[in-house]
Amino acid sequence: MVVIWVQSKFIVWTNYFGCPDDETFRFMASIYSQSHYNMSLSKEFRGGITNGASWYPIYGGMQDWNYIHYGCFELTLEISDNKWPSATELPTLWEYNKMSMLNLVASLVKTGVHGRIFSSDGGRPLPGFITVKGMNQSVKSGKTFADYHRLLAPRGRYEVMAAMPGYKLRSTCIWLDEAAMTLDFVLDAEVTLKGNLLRSGCECDCGNTIRLEFVDFLLGGHLEVCFILIIVGFLCFLFQRRMKSNLSKHRQVVGPKRLAGV
Numbered sequence: 052m053v054v055i056w057v058q059s060k061f062i063v064w065t066n067y068f069g070c071p072d073d074e075t076f077r078f079m080a081s082i083y084s085q086s087h088y089n090m091s092l093s094k095e096f097r098g099g100i101t102n103g104a105s106w107y108p109i110y111g112g113m114q115d116w117n118y119i120h121y122g123c124f125e126l127t128l129e130i131s132d133n134k135w136p137s138a139t140e141l142p143t144l145w146e147y148n149k150m151s152m153l154n155l156v157a158s159l160v161k162t163g164v165h166g167r168i169f170s171s172d173g174g175r176p177l178p179g180f181i182t183v184k185g186m187n188q189s190v191k192s193g194k195t196f197a198d199y200h201r202l203l204a205p206r207g208r209y210e211v212m213a214a215m216p217g218y219k220l221r222s223t224c225i226w227l228d229e230a231a232m233t234l235d236f237v238l239d240a241e242v243t244l245k246g247n248l249l250r251s252g253c254e255c256d257c258g259n260t261i262r263l264e265f266v267d268f269l270l271g272g273h274l275e276v277c278f279i280l281i282i283v284g285f286l287c288f289l290f291q292r293r294m295k296s297n298l299s300k301h302r303q304v305v306g307p308k309r310l311a312g313v
Contacts, residue, residue, distance in 0.1 A: 068104035070118065071186040074204040078162075079155065080126055086154040088147040103127070122188040124202055126155075162205050164227065166234040168197045168213050177238060179215035184222075205229050217241055 084099035117123035176197030192199040212222040213236035
């Protein structure tokens with residue numbers, strides 16, 4: 052009986068293959084083995100755990116596929132020396148493995164780094180990515196609450212980074228103890244030259260927009276009408292000037308009016 056973690060499809064001979072999260076895999080496998088009735092007492096496998104490639108290599112296994120492409124942590128549980136145990140052995144197998152399964156599930160929330168990602172502008176949740184330096188597996192935060200959960204082995208120093216397209220990268224160094232750590236990130240939006248120009252256009256070009264719309268109106272088949280209105284307006288201006296000139300001459304001939312005495 053043994054707990055097996057990630058294999059390696061790149062190795063053609065039996066050899067230990069430690070992936071970037073090797074310490075986390077060892078931690079998870081040890082929790083299961085030590086909670087088992089007698090798995091940790093194995094004489095063949097120290098502590099009742101082994102690296103898959105160290106035992107025997109396989110090619111195209113789901114453990115490698117899920118870890119490399121989706122960041123999933125998978126363990127293979129060899130819980131019986133008999134590949135096809137009889138039905139009468141199932142209650143005993145359940146009793147031997149029950150606490151191991153419960154403790155393994157509980158360890159997922161009792162250890163590691165958990166938190167949320169927010170925007171500095173109003174505190175809006177951001178569905179960003181969490182990456183640990185030296186480990187090429189990213190964890191995506193949830194779409195609704197932007198919560199993330201990153202499995203990490205305790206008693207280690209890590210640099211955790213939060214990223215989101217359109218926002219500045221933020222990182223921090225932590226020391227992870229036995230218990231889980233809550234780590235929230237607040238990201239600032241990136242401000243580029245192009246973005247500034249776009250904002251300036253939106254805020255200050257209202258007059259230009261009106262002028263452009265007027266030019267479009269003129270060029271859109273209304274140019275002749277506008278010329279007619281301009282000519283009519285100019286003729287009205289000349290007629291008004293002529294009327295004022297004639298009135299002034301008439302006053303000079305007649306003389307000023309006087310009030311009649313009683």
